Amino acid sequence: MPVQVKRLLIAFAVFIALFLVARHFLRPATFGEYGHYRGAALKENEDRPIKYVNMNETCITCHDSIAAVRDSSVHKSINCQTCHGPGYKHVDDPQKTNIVKEHAREFCGRCHSKNPARAKVIKQIDMNEHNKEDECISCHNSHNPVLW
Numbered sequence: 001m002p003v004q005v006k007r008l009l010i011a012f013a014v015f016i017a018l019f020l021v022a023r024h025f026l027r028p029a030t031f032g033e034y035g036h037y038r039g040a041a042l043k044e045n046e047d048r049p050i051k052y053v054n055m056n057e058t059c060i061t062c063h064d065s066i067a068a069v070r071d072s073s074v075h076k077s078i079n080c081q082t083c084h085g086p087g088y089k090h091v092d093d094p095q096k097t098n099i100v101k102e103h104a105r106e107f108c109g110r111c112h113s114k115n116p117a118r119a120k121v122i123k124q125i126d127m128n129e130h131n132k133e134d135e136c137i138s139c140h141n142s143h144n145p146v147l148w
Helices: 003-026 040-047 064-071 080-084 088-092 105-112
Strands: 144-147
């Protein structure tokens, strides 16, 4: 066997040995407990506080009139928390100050600004041309966004 092949095999053997030693010390103890996954992560995720609430059981309990309007609109498939943010603080202390109320053009433009790559199901407008002096909420109800 040529000497350069022997050196190459020794280099590979050293690399593999270093990899196995590093893997032994760096791999978490519960890795592989549930397949290619760290088993302790389940408990860690379970212990995190819940920030999003179940819209159907929580938001609609107090806001049934808004839910009725939204349910008959094009926004019926959008969860309340998509626009209003996580609802856990509002549920614990139901004030208007702890729920996001976005009416800025940029906020609506996240979904509705003209974008050729976006699905045509979403109504798209040219944010630079369409009623650029006013906020969207001045003409549209965000729960049922047809013209008032």
